[in-house]
């Protein structure tokens with residue numbers, strides 16, 4: 196398919212209803228951890244408000260916030276915001292108001308780390324390193340967010356009672372997000388964090404109702420979905436998956452497609468049962484840079500996620516290494532797709548305008564991704 200880079204008739208630039216909000220264009224800001232929250236109390240700062248306000252500058256854009264801890268014990272990195280305390284909710288309310296003042300929309304990404312938490316953070320607060328099972332993180336790249344690493348530290352499996360508490364904590368964090376004025380929440384079930392640690396057969400070695408079969412490994416995630424949906428309404432809820440995650444020992448395996456097809460079928464059935472009330476706003480996929488090849492060996496598709504549409508008929512946010520051309524191509528063949536951009540949104544506060552008008556993009560400075568302060572955060576210029 197050929198795409199004109201000036202094609203403003205492309206689906207990408209058409210409005211789309213996602214859950215309760217109508218986007219002006221099918222472009223979202225992907226969740227991006229930037230560790231600029233106040234370390235004491237994990238409270239969002241005025242600098243964060245400025246950062247989100249800048250990125251909301253094209254009206255009708257969906258911003259998914261950085262991953263945000265549902266409780267203190269679910270956390271584990273300094274500078275990451277939370278959404279359990281009154282001060283945090285007040286801080287987030289300023290962010291939500293700034294996004295809305297620009298005519299855009301915000302979803303809070305809800306985060307629980309499990310075995311990837313920083314040991315010092317947990318020890319200093321009296322919490323254990325936990326996961327689905329006692330499977331330690333294998334050797335891999337050093338975690339830039341915590342300096343030290345949890346590699347080799349064996350986590351304690353959560354008890355069933357604790358699993359139920361976590362499910363309730365997600366629901367409370369979702370309520371807090373709505374109280375702060377956000378349009379919805381995204382459950383972070385991707386990238387190796389706690390829900391993913393239950394989903395993945397390499398990590399989840401439980402023998403109770405939360406481990407073993409696909410149904411059992413999916414149970415925690417689906418219980419979170421149901422509790423959060425009951426708390427704030429399914430049409431304010433999205434969920435992020437990374438079937439083709441390539442980190443540590445959570446890569447795609449023989450059971451990957453079966454697992455995600457099951458999850459999507461469950462989510463789809465909830466939507467069909469009661470379209471108005473039980474249909475999630477969207478599912479969000481992080482897509483691995485995996486090539487599949489046609490019969491003569493040519494790469495034909497970097498992201499073999501077309502199976503999603505065999506099952507899930509609702510809103511679908513697709514992320515990972517999209518450029519303008521690929522976004523136009525993918526959006527134009529699926530009328531319910533939103534393209535999320537991560538790194539391009541770091542260095543281009545006006546990314547939506549740049550995509551619409553086909554303006555050049557600034558490159559991000561990787562050194563300032565995870566350091567405090569305005570540098571590399573709110574000082575990227577708008578296009579002029």
Ligand SMILES: Cc1cc2nc3c(=O)[nH]c(=O)nc-3n(C[C@H](O)[C@H](O)[C@H](O)COP(=O)(O)O)c2cc1C
Nearest residue numbers: 225226227228261262514515516517536537538564
């Ligand atoms: C600095 C940085 C922080 C990120 N933080 C999060 C996060 O909090 N939650 C999440 O789901 N993904 C996170 N990601 C992944 C992005 O959402 C996105 O999937 C990834 O950057 C690929 O998209 P891109 O090629 O458009 O950047 C992060 C990525 C970067 C570069």
